[in-house]
Amino acid sequence: MPQYxxxxRDTRFVLEHVVGLDRHANVDGFAAATPDTVDAVLEEGGRFVAEVLFPLNQVGDQQGCTRHEDGSVTTPPGFKEAYRQFVESGWGTLSAPEAFGGQAMPHVVSTAFQEYMISANMAFAMYPGLAHGAIAALLVKGSDAQKAKYLPKMVSGEWGGTMNLTEPQCGTDLGLIRTRAEPQADGSYRITGTKIxxxxxxxxxxxxxIHLVLAKTPGAPDSSKGISLFVVPKVMVNDDGSLGARNAVSCGSIEHKMGIHGNSTCVMNYDGATGWLVGEEMKGLAAMFIMMNAARLGVGLQGLAVAETAYQNAVHYARDRRQGRALTGPxxxxxxxxxLFVHPDVRxxxxEAxxxxxxxxxxxxxxxxxxDLEHRAGTEDERQMAADLIGLLTPVIKGVGTDKGYEIATTAQQVYGGHGYIQEWGMEQYVRDARIAQIYEGTNGVQAMDLVGRKLAQNGGRAVQALFRIVGEEVAAAKGDPATADFADRLGKALGEMQAATMWFMANxxxxxxxxxxxxxxxxxLTGLVATGLMWLRMASAAARLKAAGEGDAxxxxxxxxxxxxxxxxxxxxAGxxxxxxxxxxxxxMALPEEMFLAA
Amino acid sequence: MPQYxxxxRDTRFVLEHVVGLDRHANVDGFAAATPDTVDAVLEEGGRFVAEVLFPLNQVGDQQGCTRHEDGSVTTPPGFKEAYRQFVESGWGTLSAPEAFGGQAMPHVVSTAFQEYMISANMAFAMYPGLAHGAIAALLVKGSDAQKAKYLPKMVSGEWGGTMNLTEPQCGTDLGLIRTRAEPQADGSYRITGTKIxxxxxxxxxxxxxIHLVLAKTPGAPDSSKGISLFVVPKVMVNDDGSLGARNAVSCGSIEHKMGIHGNSTCVMNYDGATGWLVGEEMKGLAAMFIMMNAARLGVGLQGLAVAETAYQNAVHYARDRRQGRALTGPxxxxxxxxxLFVHPDVRxxxxEAxxxxxxxxxxxxxxxxxxDLEHRAGTEDERQMAADLIGLLTPVIKGVGTDKGYEIATTAQQVYGGHGYIQEWGMEQYVRDARIAQIYEGTNGVQAMDLVGRKLAQNGGRAVQALFRIVGEEVAAAKGDPATADFADRLGKALGEMQAATMWFMANxxxxxxxxxxxxxxxxxLTGLVATGLMWLRMASAAARLKAAGEGDAxxxxxxxxxxxxxxxxxxxxAGxxxxxxxxxxxxxMALPEEMFLAA
Structure with a gap:
């Protein structure tokens, strides 16, 4: 049976020595994140997901979701009860604002918990995960009335939330959206179209x-500049907060997918559904990117999280399974x-994992x-630096995190040999689940284009120069310590490769x-190697420092x-x-004519 | 709907300009492989698999195999009728000896057909594929009586064949086999054990x-040196060739797997089944390697073949799907x-594919x-050179072929974006099917150990030196032609990296x-890069030569x-x-203590 x-211990080490949670205690909201509170979140939250959500991971994959003739969808056995416990325990409210019932913890703390929840059950974690994206958009772009109406119950988890972007004819290219929003006399809109x-x-x-839906208003231009964002509840919400009539939105079918069977992937039909504009008309793309950027970081985390569970199981298997002899003698x-642990290639x-x-x-x-710092740091300079860095790194965390997540899940499956291919051992599910993360919220190719086509050149390359400076300075500092000198030297070389590649782009x-x-x-x-290398440099430096001081677990x-x-x-x-x-x-x-791709 | x-055209180009089929016309059996005959095999065989087997590929995945209470197994709808046509058409007999009803064509020709069959339906192709492994072992190690009894109907395809190696406690480490073979007075053995x-x-x-089964005779040593190979028919075969009573071997269950659902993966119970020794007692490992080496080349081919189908569909999708604009303007x-074709990353x-x-x-x-040359070339030197090369390259073709096959299938799926993750589009099946090829017939880690631990040093490194010499000479020759000079230069650098790595192994x-x-x-x-690079050098050289001569399709x-x-x-x-x-x-x-792999 799979374990998780x-x-x-590792999360705590990172929060202390890479993130430096204590060094940011003066940042708004960080004071609440005392070591004791953070420990409680990690320990108790970790226990909850391991005991309640992880046991449902395999059954969720095997049973999947079921759509009934009336358009309703049943989640896998156990999901509903587990979700009830999730809402009751409040694990979904960690970083939401207190005004809407949240605990106002730093985003970094809730991210640590998110990783565990995804590791335990990725398909389950997507239900609150999607709601968080919708919450993020409403928090920034919603009117006060919309916030008051929807956010408290979305934050508590009593209501779900979704992001409705894709249509049959358009995924990446949102300018092709056909869903229409017709303004009504009462200020609402009638939304009509199909989302997949x-x-x-x-x-x-x-x-x-609570569905957040991209649609076009009458006369809007035929491009992504013509898109508006609407809030469309499944069930109408009365002014007193009670639920009213069913809205004209329904699930037309659910997809049969390679993985994440426990999450319902729906075709949603909007048949003149009632919705309300979120933010300004034809400014939907900006609102969408608020959801999207949060979601992309969450998807990058999925890569890591699924890989972690696959890796843990591969370690257990390698310790249990006896096969062959060490090359150096029994x-x-x-x-x-x-x-298996004696074999160098297994190690x-x-x-690698x-x-x-x-x-x-x-x-x-x-x-x-x-x-967190982008929104809460004390000075404009700090906020700008943080915004630059996360803008640059969001496509990297999403793209590299999920490419490596899939690769690690595959590698962990490989450790099992033939048993890795058999469903009951659980390893092949991690590969199938991890695969989607490379595709959705913008394929990894789209992430890469976001990085080189937008983020790299923005503000005269300010963000990438900041990354170069940080890595360069920390490399220089670490060269002085024999414990980290070799690592720093090698990371410096990788940085050099990245700088050369950046120059090549500029020149060509x-x-x-x-x-x-x-x-x-x-x-x-290449950016992922340098950025992750910086993380390893910090971890190695901290480890060397603590060891020298005789502190910590040697x-x-x-x-x-x-x-x-x-x-x-x-x-x-x-990197080279x-x-x-x-x-x-x-x-x-680009040289090959299209018709020459097929050699037949 | 997927296409294939x-x-x-590409196969023909390779046979002519890389393999040089006409240059080997003096080799036993090659004279029969005239251009017309080979064309007929490729055209007619290709048509058969595309029209009969490919349409069953998705249904085979979705319906899978069913085991009934009596232990019988039903293949997916359509498989039985398609198999009947396969046997009737004789596509399975291409390279088998004429003495047993085969067509005695070169192995290279039947391999070309095999690729197409696997591309069309990997799970289906495994049924005759496994029989071929069993045929290969019986041809070399079977007695004349065994050959006469089993081979004609196995060659024709009327009977199937299997290889029974793995047990619950052993895959790679065959020394751990527990299946027992008790000699009987009539010269037969009673086989008892469980194979998975x-x-x-x-x-x-x-x-x-016709099952070929590894088992241990009484008193055999507790290592791979104690293994013997037995032939165990499912149904006893009378001396007149008619079928007799059912043997005591049965399918206990079938596995639920990640992919290749159309092929039944069985737990086989041998309950005192009657079997006969193939070859000498305790020489089973050598006999097994005959099956295994043939199977490994076949598995390498699976990597390529599944990747080819995935690639073809990705090309079609990229030409059909409209999304976004070219970076250089609409x-x-x-x-x-x-x-999609305008986007550089899609291209x-x-x-890559x-x-x-x-x-x-x-x-x-x-x-x-x-x-072919290993067995049929005219001189001992030629036979030895061929044996050296294929010994060295078998683990490379298996390991690199399947690692790249999986990678390409995944990449082709990526071209589809979200649709690649949905079952009905067919792309995710290629990924799931391709995955097993990295695992079975020895994991790719085992292939790599076979390469560096056995093949590299055998006969004083004669095989790898031969590869170095071939690549070096062809690189040197190609540097003189401006059309291939740059390629040759880069391949020469990769060869240098491989030589340096080889030296490093020797020194350390x-x-x-x-x-x-x-x-x-x-x-x-690294070996795969150099060997495949050699193939590309030959293709590029041939293309440049033909172009200069004004021959061929420009x-x-x-x-x-x-x-x-x-x-x-x-x-x-x-390579670097x-x-x-x-x-x-x-x-x-190797430095990390086992217990430190889990950071929790």
Whole structure:
């Protein structure tokens, strides 16, 4: 049977030594995040997801969701009761504002909890996850009346929420949206159209679902500049907060998918449904990006979180399964065979998983800190720096986090040999679940284009220069300490590759933007190596410092240093190859006539 | 709906210009493979699989196999009738000896057909595929009586065949086998034990299934040296060839798997079943490796074949789906959006798939030629050279072919965006099907250990030196032609990285074999880059030569040259990173105490 234990010790280490939670105690809301409170969130929250949500992960995959003839959708056995407990325990309200019933904790703390919840049950976690995206948009763009009407019950989890963007003819290219919003005399709109791939679009967990829907008003231009955002409740909400009539929105079907079977992916039909404009007309794209940026960080976290569970199980299996002998001679001569752990290639797989999951955990939490600082830091400079960094890193966390998440889940499955391919062992589910994260909320190719096409050049390259400066300074500082000098040297080289690739884009992109597009995904991964490398440098430096001071758990700190070395020797070398691929440019990518792609 | 068209033009190009079929006309059996005969196999065989087998691929996945209470197994709807046509048409008999009803064609020709059959329906192709492994073992190790009794009907396809190696407690480590073979007075053995993961172990396609089973005779040593191979028919075969009583072997259950649902993966219970020794007692491992080496090449081919179908569909989708605009301005201003084909990153994905599938096709067919030459070449030197090359390249074709196959299938799915995740579009099936090929017939980690631990050092490194010499000579020759000079230069650099990595193993492996084990998978991929690079050099050289001579289809030859350039600029750069990872050695891989892998 699969297992999952929240990696509380590692999260705590990251919060303390990479994020530096205590150094930000003066930031609005951070004072509440005392070590005791954070410990309680990690310990109690971790226990809740491990005991209540994780046992439903496999049954959720096997039973999936069921749509009934009346358009209602039943979630897998156990989900409804677990969701009730989730709402009662308040785990969904950690970082929401107190004004709407939240606990006003830093985003970085709720992100730490989110990781555990996704690790325990990704399909389940998506129900509150989608609601959080909708909450984020309403908080920023909703009117006071809309906030008052919807947010308290969305924050508590009594009501769900969704994001309705995609249509059959458009995913990435939202300018092609056909859903129409006709203004009514009472200030409402009648929404008509079909949305597809709507996660948590219909289900039995909540009494109401608040849909945020992109649509076009009459006469709006035929581009993404013509899009408006609407709030469309599944069940109308009376002024006294009670539920009224059913709105004209329904689930037409649910998709049969490769994974995340426990989450209902719906075709949503809007048949003149009543909705209200959120924010300004034709400013829907900006509102959408509020949901989207939050969602993209959440999806990056999914990559890490699913990989973590897959990795943990691979470690257990490698310790239990006996097969073959160590290359250096039998490790346990009294047994018929040694465990998988003696085999260097098995360890290589586990170390890759460990180096990436711990590195990505630090990167996701450091990114979440930037979200906090962007809104709450004391000075404009700090807020701008944080906004720059998270703007730059959001596509990297999403794209690299999920590419590596899928890769690690696959690697963990590989450790099981043939048993990894069999459903009952649970490993193949992690691969199938992790796969979607590379696709939704903008494919990873779209993330890469966001990075090189928008984020890189914004404000004269201010954000990437800031990253270069931070990495450069920390590399320089770490070179002085023998414990971190080699790591710093190797990270410095990777930084050099990234700077060279950036220069190459600058020198060639103006002449032909395809040169940038053709190298986009390689550049995203190069940035991911440098950013995750920075996280490992911080972890290694902290470990070396604590060890020298005789503080902390020596075995844990040694493990950090060994894993950092593995990251440097076994993962960072990809930086050079990525740079050379980028410098290959667009010529061989674009030269082939379309009709020559099929050799038949 | 998914599509598949056999890439006949490309196969023909490879057979002519990489394999050089006509240059080997003096080899036993090759004279029969005239251009007309080969064309007929490719055209007619390709049509058969595309028209009969491919339409059953999705239904096979969705319906899967069913085991009934009596232990019988029903294959998916349509499989039985399609198999009947397969047997009648004789497509399964291409390379079998004429003495047993085969057509005695070169292995390289039947391999070309195999690719198409797997592309059309991997799960279906496994039924005859497993029988071929059993045939190969009986041909070499079976007695004349066994050959006469079983081979004609196995060759024709009237009877199936299986390989029974794995048990619950052992996959890779066959020394742990517990299945027992008790000698009987009549010269037969009573076989008792449980075998798992037996592909095609029970089904309704044939009247009989001939199981080849590894078991231990009384007193045999507790290691792989104590293993013997037995032939155990599902139904006893009378001396006149008619079928007799049911043998005591039955399917206890079938596995629920991630993919290849159309193939029955069985737990096989041997309850004192009657079997006969194949070859000598306790020489089962050698016999097993005959099956295994054939199977490994077949599995490498599965990687390529599934990737090819996934790639073809991604090309169609990219041409049909309109989303966004070209970075260089609208390509089709009259349309609401351009096709996916304008986007450099979509092209990058398709070019990676094209460069790998065409390169792997050449490598698989060139490898198949070595199998022919190993047995049929005119001189001992030629036979030895071929045996060396295919011994070295078998784990590379299996490991790299399937790692890249899975990667390409995933990439092709990515081109579809959200639709790639939905079952009805068919793309996610290719990913799930391709996944098993990295695992079975020895995981890719086991392949890598076979390469670095056995094949590399055998006969003083003769095989790898031969590969170095071939690549070196062809690189040197190609540097003189401006059309191939840059490619040759880059391949020469990759060869240099592989030579350096080989030297590093030699210098460090004696001191600590874990240094070799820790770099095994990287070395396998480095070898794959060089070997596939050699194939691309040959294709590029042939294309340049034909173009200069004004022969052939100029558009097709230009496509080869562009794709070769892409391979050189965008894929070969990985060689340097792989070398550096290898040179990282085992220290950071092996240093962590087991209990420190879990950070919780």
């Amino acid at each position: 234990t929240p990696p509380v 791939f709507i996660s948590a679009g219909e289900h039995d967990l909540t009494d109401n679902i 490790a346990e001569p009294g047994e018929k065979a040694d465990t 290589r797989m586990l170390m 460990k180096a990436w999951t711990e590195g990505l955990r630090a990167l996701c939490l450091w990114g979440a800190l930037q979200v 992109g103006m002449q032909n933007p395809n040169h940038v597009g053709a190298g986009a995904v390689s550049y995203m991964h 075995a844990f700190l040694d493990a950090k240093l060994v894993t950092a070395r593995f990251f440097a020797e076994r993962i960072l070398p990809d 190859a990525l740079r050379r691929k980028i410098e290959g440019g667009a010529d061989s990518v | 068209t056999p890439p006949v 993961f037996i592909s095609a172990g029970e089904h309704d396609l044939t009247d009989n299934i 390509a089709e201003p009259g349309e609401k959006a351009d096709t 990058r994905m398709l070019m 094209k460069a790998w599938t065409e390169g792997l096709r050449a490598l698989c067919l060139w490898g198949a030629l070595q199998v 492996g004696m001191q600590n074999p874990n240094h070799v084990g820790a770099g095994a998978v990287s070395y396998m991929h 558009a097709f030859l230009d496509a080869k040259l562009v794709t070769a350039r892409f391979f050189a600029e965008r894929i070969l750069p990985d 990173a792989l070398r550096r990872k290898i040179e990282g050695g085992a220290d950071s891989v």
